[in-house]
Amino acid sequence: MPGFFKNREFVLVVVFAVLTAVLFFIPSDFDRRVDDNAVRCKAEVTAVDNSEIHQFGIVKTGLQLVTMKMLDGQFAGKEFKGTNELLGQMDKDKIFSIGDKALAVLTLNADGKVIFVNPQDHYRIGLEVLLLGLFTVLLLIFGGWTGAKAMFSFLFTALVLWKLLLPGLLNGVDPVWMTMAIVTVLCAVIIFMVAGLNRKGLVAFLGSFMGVFTSCLLAIYFTGRLHLHGAVMPFAETLLYSGFAHLDLTKIYIAAVFLACSGAVMDLAMDVSACMDEVVMANPDISRMGILASGLRVGRAVVGTMTTTLLLAYSGGFITLLMAFMAQGVPLVNTFNFVYVSAEVLKTLVGSFGLVTVAPFTAVAGAVIYMHRKS
Incomplete structure (x- = not known):
C-alpha cells in the first residue's frame, strides 16, 4: 500500500x-497587445548628457540624453542615442549613469530601421533570474523531494495567476x-502536491477552503x-483609462483581500493537519474528542504568530502612508478613517479572521477524517 501511494504521488507531480x-x-x-514594431534589448550606458535636467528642490524634471550600446538581439554591438524624460x-x-545596464526599447519603422530609442529603466531581469535560481537551489537542497514539489506548485501558481x-x-x-475558483484549485494543487494524496492533505484542504471562504464572505460584507x-x-x-472602464474595481479589491491571505491560511491548515496526523499515528487509540482537542491546541499555538505575520506584511506595504500622516500631525x-488606511485595515483584519477560523475548521475536519481512518 505505501508503494501505491508513492506511485500515485509521483503521477500527481508529473501531471x-x-x-x-x-x-x-x-x-x-x-x-x-505587445507592439510588434518594438525591439527590447539589454544595453550598456556609454555616455549621458544631463544639461537639460532642471532640479527644483528634491524633484528633477527635463530630459536626460543617454547613449547606449546594445548587448543582445539583432542590434548587438551598435550604439543608439535615447531620451530619458523626467x-x-x-x-x-x-x-542613468555611465556603465549602467538598461532595458532599451527600440521602435522600428516599416523598413526595420530604428526611429526612436527609449531607455525604459535599469535592467533588472538578470538579477531577478539569479534570485529565482538561488531560491530553487536552496529549496531543493533543504527540501529534497518535498522541495521539488513545492517548486512545482510555486511555478504552477505563478502561471495560473498570469x-x-x-x-x-x-x-x-x-x-x-x-x-474564489482559482484559489480553491490552487489550494488543492499546493496542498496535495506537498502533503500527497492522503488524509493529511484532505484535512488541510478542507480547513484552508473554509478559512478562505470565510474571508471572502467577510470581505464582501x-x-x-x-x-x-x-x-x-x-x-x-x-x-480604467487604458480602455477597461467596464471593470468593477470594488469586486477586484474584494477578490484581492481573500487572495492575499490564502497563502497564510493554507500554511496554518497544513500545520494543524500535520500535527493531528502525528498525534493519531503516535496514539492510535485516541478518541475523537481527543483528536479535536489536539487540533485546537495546535491551532491556538500557531494562530498568534500567523496573525502578527499578516499585520507586519500588510503594514510594510503602506508604512510611508502612515509616516506621512504622522509627520503632518x-x-x-x-488617519484610520481615510479610505486608503481603512482598506488596509480591512485586509489585515479580514485576513486574520480567516486565519483564526481555519484552525477550528481544520481541527473539526481532522477529528472526522482521522477518526474514520482509525476505525
Missing part, C-alpha cells in the same frame, strides 16, 4: 508538471467568483459597510 508546461506555452489574448515623479523617474486570473479579470469575468472601493489599489485609475481617528 501538474505537464500542466505547468502547458500553461507556460498557452498564449493569452493580451499577448497580441516627469518630476520620484516613484517613476530614473537617472495566464488565467489576470486575463479573466481583464475580460470582465466576475472577480469574486473567478478568484465589510467592503460595502465601510464604503470602500477598488480605486484605492495602485494603478487602478490607470487601468493628522489625528489618529482621522
